[in-house]
Amino acid sequence: MRSIVIFLSFIFAIYVNHISHLSAEEVSEKTVLATVNGENITIGNVISFRSRLSEEYQSIEDNVLFDGILKQLIQQIILSQNVNSNSRKIKYALENQTRAFLSQELLGNLSEVEIVESEIKSLYEDFLVGVKEQKEFNASHILVETQGEAKKILESLKNGIDFSELAKKHSTGPSGAKGGALGWFGEGAMVPEFENAVTKLSVDEVSLPVVTQFGWHIIKLNEIRIIPIPGIEEIREDLITEIKKKKIEIEMHKLIDAADVVF
Numbered sequence: 156m157r158s159i160v161i162f163l164s165f166i167f168a169i170y171v172n173h174i175s176h177l178s179a180e181e182v183s184e185k186t187v188l189a190t191v192n193g194e195n196i197t198i199g200n201v202i203s204f205r206s207r208l209s210e211e212y213q214s215i216e217d218n219v220l221f222d223g224i225l226k227q228l229i230q231q232i233i234l235s236q237n238v239n240s241n242s243r244k245i246k247y248a249l250e251n252q253t254r255a256f257l258s259q260e261l262l263g264n265l266s267e268v269e270i271v272e273s274e275i276k277s278l279y280e281d282f283l284v285g286v287k288e289q290k291e292f293n294a295s296h297i298l299v300e301t302q303g304e305a306k307k308i309l310e311s312l313k314n315g316i317d318f319s320e321l322a323k324k325h326s327t328g329p330s331g332a333k334g335g336a337l338g339w340f341g342e343g344a345m346v347p348e349f350e351n352a353v354t355k356l357s358v359d360e361v362s363l364p365v366v367t368q369f370g371w372h373i374i375k376l377n378e379i380r381i382i383p384i385p386g387i388e389e390i391r392e393d394l395i396t397e398i399k400k401k402k403i404e405i406e407m408h409k410l411i412d413a414a415d416v417v418f
Contacts, residue, residue, distance in 0.1 A: 188225060191232040200228055265403045270395050278394050279387045286384055290342065292353050293378040295335035297321055298328035298370050305364035305371035312361055318375050327370065335375070341382070349374070 184199035204224050205213065212220065238245065295318060299305050308321055322335030330337055342350065349372060352365045356376035365372045387394070 189229060191229055192236055194232050194236070196225065196228045196232065201225065204228060262403060265406050266399050268399060268402050270398050274398050275391065275394050276387070278398060279390070282390070282394070283384065288384055289382040290354075291339050291380050291382055292341075292376060293339050293380075294337050294353055294356075295319070295322065295375045295377060296328065296330065296337060296349075297326045297335050297373045298331070299325060299373075300327065300370050302364055302366070302371050305373055308373050309361070309364065312373070318361070336377075339380070 182198065184197060184202060186198045187195045188198060188201065189196045201221060201224050204227070205220070215223075240246075240249075297305075297308050297318070299308065304325070308325060311321055312318060319334030319336075322331050322333075325331075326335055328335075344350075345353070346367050346369075348365055348367045352362045352372070352374055353376060356362055356374065358376055358379060360376055362372070362374040365374060
């Protein structure tokens with residue numbers, strides 16, 4: 156309730172020219188800001204319109220935002236007054252939109268359900284079951300078209316030529332310009348043949364030629380790091396979102412199961 160009062164105070168300050176005959180205490184959601192061909196636009200209309208905007212628009216300076224909303228509402232009324240609202244097409248569309256709107260309102264209300272700490276801890280414990288620390292690899296590669304080319308690259312490396320320079324000169328892959336650097340990647344990020352080769356390497360070791368669907372690779376493993384299992388605080392918001400989702404689904408199923416649906 157306090158937030159609504161503060162919000163109305165903001166609107167009073169912004170629209171003082173429109174409602175100069177009223178005091179801040181007299182302003183309410185029913186206060187009329189403009190009338191278009193006999194149809195009123197109230198502060199409640201503005202509040203509702205604003206609540207549906209994305210965060211990007213809601214971050215706009217208040218006086219600019221509210222002026223834009225009012226102009227938009229005026230335009231909508233003018234245009235809507237020039238449409239035959241009694242047509243069957245519009246009638247059915249409005250019915251569908253009303254149902255969709257009310258459904259979203261209910262889902263929004265259900266999402267406000269209280270989440271207690273024990274629920275969060277319980278879900279986190281479920282999350283930990285079967286979870287293990289993950290490895291990530293930092294590797295570079297030189298990609299060429301034939302096995303013969305790959306063998307020549309490997310020979311050059313054995314003769315002391317720098318891996319990065321060879322990659323820049325010979326690699327056909329997009330990472331060639333960066334010396335073959337692929338950055339960090341986890342399990343499942345690369346095609347199986349490439350991943351299998353990487354996981355068998357020690358840090359600073361270079362692979363034998365490896366063939367994949369993309370061609371022939373010479374791979375160098377630069378680093379390995381372990382990604383620890385996230386703590387409960389790191390994924391708290393995700394856990395809360397998951398709990399809310401499950402509770403909403405339960406309530407939805409209750410309503411659906413209790414409904415009298417006839418085909």
